[in-house]
Amino acid sequence: MSDWETIAFRVSEIHFTPAHHWGARFLHDTHRGFGGFVIKTPGHSVYHSGDSAYFDGFAEIGERHNIDTALLPIGAYDCPSGREVHMHPEEAVKAFFDLGAGKMIPMHHATFPISNEHPAEPIARLHSATSTHQIHARVVTPEEGEQVILSSKTSES
Numbered sequence: 511m512s513d514w515e516t517i518a519f520r521v522s523e524i525h526f527t528p529a530h531h532w533g534a535r536f537l538h539d540t541h542r543g544f545g546g547f548v549i550k551t552p553g554h555s556v557y558h559s560g561d562s563a564y565f566d567g568f569a570e571i572g573e574r575h576n577i578d579t580a581l582l583p584i585g586a587y588d589c590p591s592g593r594e595v596h597m598h599p600e601e602a603v604k605a606f607f608d609l610g611a612g613k614m615i616p617m618h619h620a621t622f623p624i625s626n627e628h629p630a631e632p633i634a635r636l637h638s639a640t641s642t643h644q645i646h647a648r649v650v651t652p653e654e655g656e657q658v659i660l661s662s663k664t665s666e667s
Contacts, residue, residue, distance in 0.1 A: 530565035564601035585619025
């Protein structure tokens with residue numbers, strides 16, 4: 511899919527969105543078709559940013575799509591190469607506000623070491639940022655394997 515392209519199904523849609531990710535895996539890798547997805551059903555929409563550093567495109571994604579839940583990366587930001595390939599937790603919170611999402615679920619952290627930050631650092635920084643912005647109740651931080659039931663951002667659950 512290309513940026514902003516949509517695939518429609520019987521009762522759902524998948525929208526491809528831009529991302530900011532270097533992503534090369536070998537010396538002459540020039541592939542740059544990385545992106546995220548907005549998945550819409552009649553009762554809920556989910557945005558999955560894919561691998562992305564922070565960029566101003568989150569605001570446009572939020573303008574184009576009413577996002578109930580945003581899955582945003584918070585780890586692997588202290589990359590040994592120094593390249594800007596992933597968001598740190600504070601940037602994820604900024605992206606969450608840019609998107610206008612109802613809830614956020616952090617991802618891409620505390621799994622395996624691919625960058626220099628301590629595995630526990632991203633979630634600690636996220637908790638600090640959510641407290642600063644008073645959005646802790648809107649951020650769901652499930653444990654590994656924990657089931658999360660998504661509902662509309664307008665509902666209480």
